[in-house]
Every structure is written in structure tokens, then in C-alpha cells.
Amino acid sequence: MIAITGANGQLGRLVIDALLKRVNPKNVIALVRDPAKAQDLKEKGLDVRQADYDQPGTLQSALVGVDQLLLISSSEVGQRTQQHRAVIDSAKAAGVKLLAYTSVLHGGKSSLGLAAEHVETEQALAESGLNHVLLRNGWYNENYTAGVKPAVEHGAILGSAGDGRISSAARADYADAAAVVLTTTGHAGKIYELAGDESYSLVELAAEVSLQSGKAVVYTDLSEEKYKSALVSIGLPEGLASMLADSDAAAAKGALFDDSHELSRLIGRKTTPISESVAVALSE
Template sequence: MVIGVTGASGRLGRAVVDELLIRGVPAERIVAIVRNPQETTDLSDSGVRVEYGDYDWRDTLTGALPGVNRLLLISSSSRQRRVRQHRSVIDAAVRTGVESIAYTSMVRAQGNPTMLAEAHRGTEAMLRASPIPWTMLRHDWYWENYTAGLDAVIARGELLGAAGAGRVSGAAIADYAAAAATVLTTDGHAGVVYELGGDYALSGVQIAGCIAAVAHRPVAYRMLEPDAYAEALVETGLPRSVAAEAADNEIGIAAGWFDMRSGDLHRLIGRDTTPLSSVVRTALREYGSQFAERSETGNPDRGGHL
């Protein structure tokens, strides 16, 4: 059996490839499909088959997929072109005889009213209409979403948001990668929709409190109206369209769409999901943060799920 992973140079894709190798999948039976093969020479050196495949060019995908039995389709990062790009991958998979596709969708995709969920619904519909057996891996929030600009959050002493008391059942990228690896290496997942969320859910106040506990600095949650939150993100340099989607996601969180404690993720990975504190502490260390040394003292995991 040969396993293909699209977007294999991204954080999630690379984590999946690494997880497959850890689980003993022979390197030569893994196909890492990337846009820039020159950036993944370490994978090639390890024996992984690295293939050039660009979501915008169907022919490159058709050339990358021959011999792949099981494929993980990692959602494109292009908001405007996502559905069309995913169609190219699915069409290429059909043409080359791929036997199953697992897709990284969004939590509660069929009913989720957020802007980001629309493209995932479209991709799920294409997969259901294709002749290839599929598995939906509907992801909740990544805890890593809260580590971008973490130094600034800690220095400022406040975490901005517009979700009110809404909770997010987040998990680490490594958790979602482990779930994907399970689906790719075991049987019985065809036609299954997995709603993947962490073992616990946190509000913005609790997330800010967790960051404060790890950094040993006061961090408060500052609730804004969605429009004001979007403007604050624009001021940090985000494009207005991206800021608008982020604010829209906060509305979805407030409405409960991202509180998904189904247990599916825990069952697939066979362990507890990663605490937010662990992700924050790792991020501070990897970023070379001025607060990293503080985060290594004490026991910020003392709150259990935090």
C-alpha cells in the first residue's frame, strides 16, 4: 500500500508524513506531494518519494499520483480558489486509480455558517459524488492558531477576540496528524465522517488565562464587537478579507459551532489530546521568545486540560 499526502511541505502535511514514518510505514511507500520539491530535500534523503504537484495545475497532480492507493487531501490555503483546486486533486485521483481519499474538512461542515465552511461543504459534495471511497476528517480549531504573534499578546497583556463566552475544543496539529495517520494506515474508515475536536473546550478568557500561566505574565481577554475585532486585525497587517473571515469565525465560536467534544479525535489517536499549555510553551521555545525561560519554570499544566 502506498500513501500519498498533498500539501506535504505545510505544517500539517509534514506532521502527517513524520507520523507515518514514526509508525513504521516504509519511506518508499509514502508519497509527499509538494509545490516546491527543492524545499523538502530532507524527505527525499530519507527515502520518501517527493512529487511535484500544484493544486492549480491538474496535470502535475496526475503525474504525482500514479501508484498511490490511499490519499490524504489537505485543504488548500487559498480561500478564493479552494474548491476548484480540490476538484483538480479529486479528478486526478480518479484518473490515476487512487483507492480512497481522506479530506481535512472543517468541524460541522454541513451546517457551519462561517465563511470558511462553505468551501469545505463544496469539497465534501464533490467527494460524495466521486467514485472513490472517502473519509471526512472535520477539524476543529488548531491550538497553534493562538500562538501567532504570541510575544505581542503577552507583552500587551491582552488577547483580543469577539467570541464572548463561546468555547473552542481545540487540539494540536500533531493530534490531527496522528488521526490522519490512523485513517491512512488502518481499515474501516470508508464513508465515515469524523468530527475531530479536543477533549475539552476553552473560552477566550480561559485561553488568555492559560497563556498567562505559561508565561507568568498577566494576560486578559478583551472582548470586541466583530467589526472592531476585524479592524484590530487589519491594524496588525492582515489583509481586510482575511480579517473579515477571522471575525466571522469568532461569531461562529460564539454561537457554539466550534465546541465539538465528540471523542472522535481521542479514539483515533488512542490518547488524550494535547493541552493548550503544551502548545504555548513549545511555541515560545521555538520562536526564541523572551518569555520562553519563564514558561519552563513552575507547572503550567497544573490545571489538567489547560
């Protein structure tokens, strides 16, 4: 049996879609905080179980009979390490044969502020004795294309990435990679540095948006602090604004660049170029 934590999330849903192309839905367990919000998954034939990171009792019962587990990192920055440890402990107690974890590109070498909890989780996995595989995911195309329409409206993309290159891929590409690892053998002990085949700067992203929209969009590079302030001014919570500004500043130093092509090799096809994701964003 294959189980997915955070199955109701954006990545979780895509992983399930990818899995259902490979295995019978009766062999897939959707682990969610609120099963009432995953009724459609149950209707597809999946076993939907409650699994709350903050309630270890639910984790222990949810993992009964699980062979392969995908631990999708929690979205609650600052609480991730504790939450992930609870899943790891429960997986070990349940006899899970392989745990795959969605970590961060370049792991302990990353200058991203959000990398710390991922590194701590990797260490917890190493100490657990569980067979595990690290899916060190790079940036999602959607992290930037979510702001494409406002960029066209205002004629600008703001950031603090300088001329740093970003090797992003579509969220669905990373989901496919997870599905491959969960349904094939030989992955235990592996570390996959996953990123897009192509890279771009935010200047190039702005040019692509201009080309596709027919409207002039320019990239304005700000200091990390000014970019954070700009994000707060448009309504983002301060914590999220800090994380995004930090990530952009780290991108300027190469934190989001990788040219190993491990993702495309793992999924057996080229990753989704940013131009394709821009087109999708503009059409929605």
C-alpha cells in the same frame, strides 16, 4: 502507496512525521508544488513528486500508483473548490482506492464562513464515487498560541468569541489522526468530527497565559468588525483578518465546540491541552 498533498505545509510535514513512525518511507509519496523545497524529504527516502493544484497535468502524473491519498485542503481561500475538484478528478482517473480529506468541524452545519468551500468539496467527493473519508478538523491550538508572546507583551488577547467554548487540539494531534486513517482499514465512508478533549473560552485562555507567563493578560471582547479592524491595523491582509474575525464570531455561537472525543479515540490517546501548547509557545 500513500500520498500526501501539501506535504511541505505545516500539517503535511506533521502527517509525514506520523506516517514514518508507522510505515517505510519508500511507501510514502510527498506531493508538493515545488520539489526543490522538499529536498530533505527526498533524503529521508520519500518519493517527492510535483503536484500543483492549479496544473491538473501535474496531478495526473503525481497520482500514478497511489492507493491512499490525503487531500489536505488548500490554503487559497476562494479557490479551494476548483483546486480540490482537480485533485478528486485526477485521483479517480488514477484509481486511488481511498481519499481522505481534511474538512471542517461539523461540515454543512458549521456557521464558519470558511466552511462553504469544504462543504462543496465534500459534495464533489460524494458525486465522484471514490471511496473517501472525511476528517472534519476543528481548530488548532496553534491558531491561538501563535499570538501568545504578543499577548504577554501587550497584556491583552483580542477577539470576538464572547464566552464561546473552543475545543481545539494541537496540529500534531490531527496529523496523527490522518496517519491512522491512512495506515489502517475500515474508514471508507466514515465522517470523523475531530476536536480536542477539553474546551476553553478566550477568557480562560488569557488566564492560562497569565498564569504561565507571570504577567497579567486579559481578554478584550470586540465586535466582529472592530476585531477585523484591529487585525488589519497590525498588518494582517484584509481577507485573512475577515476570516479570523468571522471564525471568532462563529465560535461565540458554538462553531468551534465539540465534545464527541472522536479525535482521542481515533489516535488512542488524549489530545494536547491548550495549556501544554501555551507552554511551548512561551518557551520558543
